[in-house]
Amino acid sequence: MENKGNFGNAASTPAARERPTLKTIAFMTGLGVTTVSRALKDAPDIGAETKERVRMVARQLGYQPNRAGVRLRTGKTNVIALVLSIDEEIMGFSSQMVFGISEVLSGTPYHIVITPHSHSKDPMLPVRYILDTGSADGVIISRIEPDDPRVRLLSERGMPFATHGRTDAGLTHPFHDFDNEAFAHKAVEKLVERGRRRIALLQPPSKLTYYAHIRIGFQTGLHDYGAEEVPLRTNTDAPLADIRDVVEVMMRSANAPDGIVCSAGSAAIAVNAGIEAAGKALGRDLDMVSKQSVPILNWIRPEIITAQEDVRHAGREMAKAVIARIDGVEPELLQSISQPTWPESGR
Amino acid sequence: MENKGNFGNAASTPAARERPTLKTIAFMTGLGVTTVSRALKDAPDIGAETKERVRMVARQLGYQPNRAGVRLRTGKTNVIALVLSIDEEIMGFSSQMVFGISEVLSGTPYHIVITPHSHSKDPMLPVRYILDTGSADGVIISRIEPDDPRVRLLSERGMPFATHGRTDAGLTHPFHDFDNEAFAHKAVEKLVERGRRRIALLQPPSKLTYYAHIRIGFQTGLHDYGAEEVPLRTNTDAPLADIRDVVEVMMRSANAPDGIVCSAGSAAIAVNAGIEAAGKALGRDLDMVSKQSVPILNWIRPEIITAQEDVRHAGREMAKAVIARIDGVEPELLQSISQPTWPESGR
DNA sequence: CATTTCTACTGTATCGTTACAGATTGCATT
DNA sequence: AATGCAATCTGTAACGATACAGTAGAAATG
DSSP: OTTOTHHHHOOOOOOSSSOOOHHHHHHHHTOOHHHHHHHHTTOTTSOHHHHHHHHHHHHHHTOOOOHHHHHHHHOOOOEEEEEEETTSOSSSHHHHHHHHHHHHHTTSSOEEEEEEEOTTSOTHHHHHHHHHHTOOSEEEEESOOTTOHHHHHHHHTTOOEEEESOOOSSOOOOEEEEOHHHHHHHHHHHHHHTTOOEEEEEBOOTTSHHHHHHHHHHHHHHHHHTOEEEOOOOBTTSOHHHHHHHHHHHHHSTTOOSEEEESOHHHHHHHHHHHHHTTOOBTTTBEEEEEESSTTHHHHOTTSEEEEOOHHHHHHHHHHHHHHHHTTOOGGGGEEEEOOBOOOSOO | OTTOTHHHHOOOOOOSSSOOOHHHHHHHHTOOHHHHHHHHTTOTTSOHHHHHHHHHHHHHHTOOOOHHHHHHHHOOOOEEEEEEETTSOSSSHHHHHHHHHHHHHTTSSOEEEEEEEOTTSOTHHHHHHHHHHTOOSEEEEESOOTTOHHHHHHHHTTOOEEEESOOOSSOOOOEEEEOHHHHHHHHHHHHHHTTOOEEEEEBOOTTSHHHHHHHHHHHHHHHHHTOEEEOOOOBTTSOHHHHHHHHHHHHHSTTOOSEEEESOHHHHHHHHHHHHHTTOOBTTTBEEEEEESSTTHHHHOTTSEEEEOOHHHHHHHHHHHHHHHHTTOOGGGGEEEEOOBOOOSOO
16 A cells, blocks of 8 residues: 555655655655645545645645646746836836735745836837736736727736726726826925915826826816916926926026926936026925835935825735736726825925 | 647647647647757757758747746746845835846846845745745845855855855855945045045945945045044944934034945935034035945935946846856856946036 | 445646657668 | 668657546445
8 A cells, every 4th residue: 555656657756855746745645646736725525634634744845836837737827927117217116116016925826027128119018928928827017008008908818917007998907006196286285385386297208197197186286276387398207317407497497487296206306406407496496396106305305395105005006906816806896096195394 | 641740649739829839830840849849959960951940930930938848847947036135225226136137138038036035034035945946047146245144055055146245255156246345445535535534434234245345445545545434333224214313413423524435325315314414514514425326316416426336237247147157157257346437426 | 235425535648848768761881 | 682870850758736537435325
């Protein structure tokens, strides 16, 4: 009865020093490989006592299922692909997101694989690659457009995914978003509170969905608090040097604003440089409200009024959403929006 | 002669819509699976014409080898694991490194997997996990200590790896490092040039190898240029609020320094806050020289004299080193040190 | 007592790839 | 004509896990 079953035809006997496999456990318990596999999955047709024994031995051996074996047989990769734009933000935006995702994945068998791309190249490429090679069980993407072709493709192919930002074309899918409308609205309020009336907006590139959210929040804010817009012809994607130059020109012009709303932390730095280059100063000639995803603006220019976007939290939410989606939860239930927080100024 | 070989006993015929495998190519070319496999690897025992034909069909089908298959059979994972401390730096330090690594890996079959950990927990854990599960072909680690146990373990187990920073205990291994000694030395020079003589150093935690490099550069600098050290009792790992407080106290004290050398960009922000809290100002009462890995300090406090550390470049170098190591290149040949660059101040 | 049903377990085939140990063919050599 | 030998090509087994289709034995049923 000893050493039967799978070891009958196989020549090998499990070596002590190798990484344990199901075969090792099967050998040690005297059970079949199949039984061990099913026992570890808590299948209903395995005896309670047997399960217990298998689990004990597995634990003792430090058994970890071989990923390649599982993946080959079942097609499950246990990988979440994070598609990142390599020219995203200069300041740790994406690292915080990665860490948020990792936090959630650390309790699961999932690993995080970074799939980088440049947003000057075709943004479909990384997504197509993942789909064609089946190299992930789930995908996380950002920089979402209203009718994002990546979202369409992923949905079509039935690949679970979550987005950082929403679409706006009747597509239902898991997402996490920051309430940019609320941010922009409140930003205007904060400026008007300080007696500012002529306000410029440094907005995101118009192709991204949240451009519209920012615009709406900004414009209803202007309307609600009786302020007017001073046009600013650049966006948060522009090189910092360009932003500085454009702002400098604006600040030197006859109708310079007395308030600025800035949609990205790194851009706020350039805006401030432009303001100073024009001989103006925050807090004196004008005020600025900016979103930031890494809490540093307040450290350097306490005069900048900031709203905090918790990107790490966004990462957590998206990771949870993708996993839930993989587990079959309906997309409608996997959408969340987080509110800006307004830390008391200073520090 | 058609449809023979592997298709004789197998019931399946390759479906058109599925992802192509070697079997598909074998079917289309009328060759055996083994032949196709060897042809694609350019093995010497396959005819030139056959190779050409196989390559053509493979290209046409968009064949990509199944990673799980390769991994299961050969043990090669095609994964480079990047071990990242989730409490690393607040500012995009690690994202830039990730992108640098990605740049190099994009031309190879390697993927990058992030293995996060907290450096308050046992730093051996992620490394042991990778070794025990064989989940990567190569590893990249940072926050290196003089006699780093991770470096020892990885070497012992023959796992290819590269480090960001050096060890200092007779261990030979691939690394990329920033010349912190040169940085600190030059930093003192820059301060003395501006007439500063009493200099404080915000140093890295003493357990990290580059603590010594910074100290040596700093002290030889003091000696060479005839300046003296004002002690500063904190380090770059401390919470920003702590750094600010300690600096504030120091700046209020009788023997406040007239110069500061700062070993990390994010810490410089807190140092500056401390200076201002004490009612002092950079450029007037004292000067500061700081290292930065993301070029933003100059944007916000142009008065801070900065040395740039190109972390993206470091990522590239380490990725190249790991791959070379995997390919059997000797570790001695895979060590590089990059010099600080001193961008002209301003903007 | 024969038969069905249920419980607990097992062998075989398979995922895609590659190492290994042959085959087959044609051609030159003895 | 027999032999040797490259040059090409091929089948089989194996990596580790799991889906599937069983089997053996005990217990319940008629």
